[in-house]
Amino acid sequence: MFHVLIAEDSKLFGSVLVRTIEKRLPDFKAHWVETYQETEELLAESNIEFFVALLDLNLPDAPQGEVVDLVLTQDIPAIVFTSDISDEARDRIWAKNVADYVFKEGEQSIDYIISLLNRLRRNQNIKVLVVDDSLFSRKIIKDLLTIHQYIIYESSDGLEALEILKNNQDIQMVITDYNMPEMDGFELTKEIRNSHGRDEVSIIGLSGEGSSMMSARFIKYGANDFINKPFLQEEFYCRISQAIEMIENVNKIKDMSNKDFLTGLYNRRFFFDSGEKLFASSKRKHTTTTIAMLDIDYFKKINDTYGHDAGDEVLRNLSKLLSTRFRETDIVARFGGEEFCLLMTSMESESTFKIFDDLRKSIEKNSVQVEDQTICFTVSIGVCTRHRNSLAEMIKIADLMLYNAKEQGRNRVILDV
Secondary structure (H helix, E strand, O other), X not given: OEEEEEEOOXXXXXXXXXXXXXXXXXXXXXXXXXXXXXXXXXXXXXXXXXXXXXXXXXXXXXXXXXXXXXXXXXXXXXXXXXXXXXXXXXXXXHOOOOOEEEEOOOHHXXXXXXXXXXXXXXXXXXXXXXXXXXXXXXXXXXXXXXXXXXXXXXXXXXXXXXXXXHHOOOEEEEEEXXXXXXXXXXXXXXXXXXXXXXXXXXXXXXEOOOOHHHHHHXXXXXXXXXXXXXXXXXXXXXXXXXXXXXXXXXXXXXXHHHXXXXXXOEOHHHHHHHHHHHHHHHHHHOOOEEEEEEEEOOHHHHHHHHXXXXXXXXXXXXXXXXXXXXXXXXXXXXXXXXXXXXXXXXXXXXXXXXXXXXXXXXXXXXXXXXXXXXXXXXXXXEEEOOOOOOHHHHHHHHHHHHHHHHHOOOOOEEEOO
């Protein structure tokens, strides 16, 4: 549960904010106070670990933003909302190192706050590498990123940065200065692009020698964006969030094309695209490849008896069980209807039957609750354990084993031995 502290003296705005956050973000819990004193008491008396604080800049007993200073002393990221849109107010807010500020503009403001809370939550799983030979510059950027909840790696030069990237393949963003020893920002950008596409790692160039030529060269070498130093904190956050959201949107599109809409498992197309590569790699390395075809027994009867919505719940339930049962390196796909195909590499031959029979038993013991109905179901599994000439041939044999399992009474595992 993500706990949000709200300090707001407007009963209308505060109540709408609490209601909207808890409705649209079910894993968030809002704690609303109306004064500086109540904020102080809540922080002193409760043992709640607040994820973020939403703070009115002008409370009745703290008209100069004192509540922001209070919350920041507790190391809680602060989002400020205010009706003052002057440049002076904005500069005063950013000087406090807040996460963001929001103008009170009704529904639009609340939509932005919801979006921002979502962004901060997702940032907790996003890794960013900061590359700069200046310890002072790295600290400034690191502090800003910390406020927005990113996971941060640091490097003082390009060569070290490449080693960190090699050892941390899930880094999604690199922020690099231009002028560095050993390898400058241009060279680093080119090297990263040799192994990571724009949709995998976003690169943002930085330089105090800012010019249109510097920006153009960074982008031509493969950077997604460029920021002049010194920069405005607000601009920095906007550029960073925009770059991360671009990667997220590309990944969403990939998921839509690679995954089955109902179950969230990989689809048939992805299975063959990635499966062919795994199959070829396994043959090259002389490791085992195992293909399993799995089918829900009497699935038509489930649909006819309980309805298609219940059938969909059964499919989702089984898919969740399958996705948690196997390794990330395995491929679990829905082939269509109630049929699933699994590809595993480096599975020990002597343990293959036990692995799939244990899976069959756990499914048999499982049940799905749909309204007031409890639905139990079983599966039949056919497995191909020996390398054949092609992936397609292995799938055909696993399908034949599945047919044999059905013919022999269902709710069983048959191997090609």
